[in-house]
């Protein structure tokens with residue numbers, strides 16, 4: 001069974017293995033925990049059988065007008081079960097009052113976000 005939480009007070013780095021698949025810059029589980037702690041909102045999906053995180057989303061916001069969802073990932077073996085959808089749905093729920101909600105994603109993920117009410121846009125970035 002998968003359950004969802006927006007509290008990371010009881011989450012340890014040991015529960016955060018296997019993420020950042022395919023990233024050029026590796027992110028260790030302890031850095032992952034720092035990322036979660038540094039975010040304004042977090043939702044985690046946890047597998048009750050293993051007590052491991054299997055998906056997460058982070059949100060950074062000014063709390064008034066704008067929010068950005070920098071990271072969303074579901075472990076490969078858990079994809080296609082509705083977990084990503086539920087993570088985004090719960091994050092958007094926390095952002096109902098925001099005028100701007102932004103995501104940067106590859107073209108092949110646009111259809112996923114479109115199903116959740118988001119529209120394509122243009123932007124500028126730096127990646128190091």
Ligand SMILES: CC(C)(COP(=O)(O)OP(=O)(O)OC[C@H]1O[C@@H](n2cnc3c(N)ncnc32)[C@H](O)[C@@H]1OP(=O)(O)O)[C@@H](O)C(=O)NCCC(=O)NCCS
Nearest residue numbers: 072073074079080081082083084085104105108109111112
């Ligand atoms: C994108 C991601 C979070 C989706 O998570 P998921 O748990 O597999 O998604 P869901 O099971 O909720 O999928 C919901 C629907 O979106 C579709 N979908 C999932 N990933 C998709 C993708 N990359 N492109 C297009 N559609 C996608 C599914 O087919 C499903 O459609 P269906 O209900 O008609 O079958 C997951 O594939 C992932 O972690 N990918 C690697 C990291 C990534 O790309 N993150 C986004 C960064 S912005």
